[in-house]
Amino acid sequence: MGPVATDERTAYHHGDLRGALLDAALQLIESEGLAGLSLRAVARKVGVSHAAPYHHFADRTALLAAVAEEGFQALHGAMLARTAGVADPRQRLRETGIGYVRFALEHPAHFRVMFSPEFRERSPHPGLQAAAAAAYGLLEEAIVECQRRGYARPGDADAMVRAAWALVHGIATLLLDGHLEREEGLRAGEEQVLAATALLWEGLKSRPAPSDPV
Amino acid sequence: MGPVATDERTAYHHGDLRGALLDAALQLIESEGLAGLSLRAVARKVGVSHAAPYHHFADRTALLAAVAEEGFQALHGAMLARTAGVADPRQRLRETGIGYVRFALEHPAHFRVMFSPEFRERSPHPGLQAAAAAAYGLLEEAIVECQRRGYARPGDADAMVRAAWALVHGIATLLLDGHLEREEGLRAGEEQVLAATALLWEGLKSRPAPSDPV
């Protein structure tokens, strides 16, 4: 082998310790939970001294912020991929919601870090903030497009976006924490979203419901 | 003072260390976050040795399980109180949802422990499990009653309960973690719930929506 294609273990140490630490952290969160994640264990897993991570991340929180940012980028990509080539904005909205819940179920470690109370404030982490905003924007776009084409009632789009987001976020967190039945592996998330959004959808529809004030 | 009305500090040590530890834990979670809670700090706050808590709780998790159980009982009580004397099941449903979100905002420490991933499995903590089931039951009752009186469409009540729960849970967690605007202090939670449930409500209504399949 030439000087480029070195042994992976060696390349790790010199090449991309930062990336290796992120990967190791993710795996450890998956197996031990976020609360059980220690920086020392991450270093150990990568085969480096316990002080080495500090050359790449200011502290434990900075490592986690990088994980969270990575997560929002992946979420954004996953939701985009699901709507690629889908023209009907109602279906785009549905696919965005399904993508959100599926991402949470398929990447639980990422999802938990992304919404950890540690990042209540995202402003100290601009990359994280931007990635989160981009993902949220997809939901917004889908709903505004539904309004534009007359599929959703006009008016307060923000309230609709918040309701839709809260719904899928609630489903995702409850499924993830085992408080909603997950009937058939990952597919169950989809059914949950379909059933719930079908109900919510009636409220979003453009035809004002016949009066039955309550 | 007689032998009964002793100094509080003294009474603490002999009387209700268990209760004092629970209170102290709650306060520390509020100020430091759940991740920052240490059993040693709890003991320190109560003025007792770091080993003393182990005479009342098997470990850190057992202490937190007791906090969570307490929280579900309080949630149950808060939702009950809001529906006391309310006859219309639609309004009972709305008040139950508002009670849920308000509880989360008013008792953030409790709420976070109640839904901590640490208690993904509640079966090892029977008291916690029972308290959680009782609280969930209130939502269920309200929806079933709406169906019984013809206010909600008949059929899969469970799907409706799950959708309603996911919605209020999503609102509660997003507000709590600062990802939804909290316009005017605690009241904002109510407005959020009202706007979102108004949308969801259209889907729950008994009158099947005119076809517009999507």
Add this chain to the structure above:
DNA sequence: ACCTGAACACCGTTCAAGT
């Protein structure tokens, strides 16, 4: 530029010993 090893102030948990 990147990594290490020792050091410090913390943890959770156990256990013999005290009252």
Add this chain to the structure above:
DNA sequence: ACCTGAACACCGTTCAAGT
């Protein structure tokens, strides 16, 4: 019955020193 103090194996973080 209830609490303490010492002990052990962990942490996060810092920093001088090595290559």
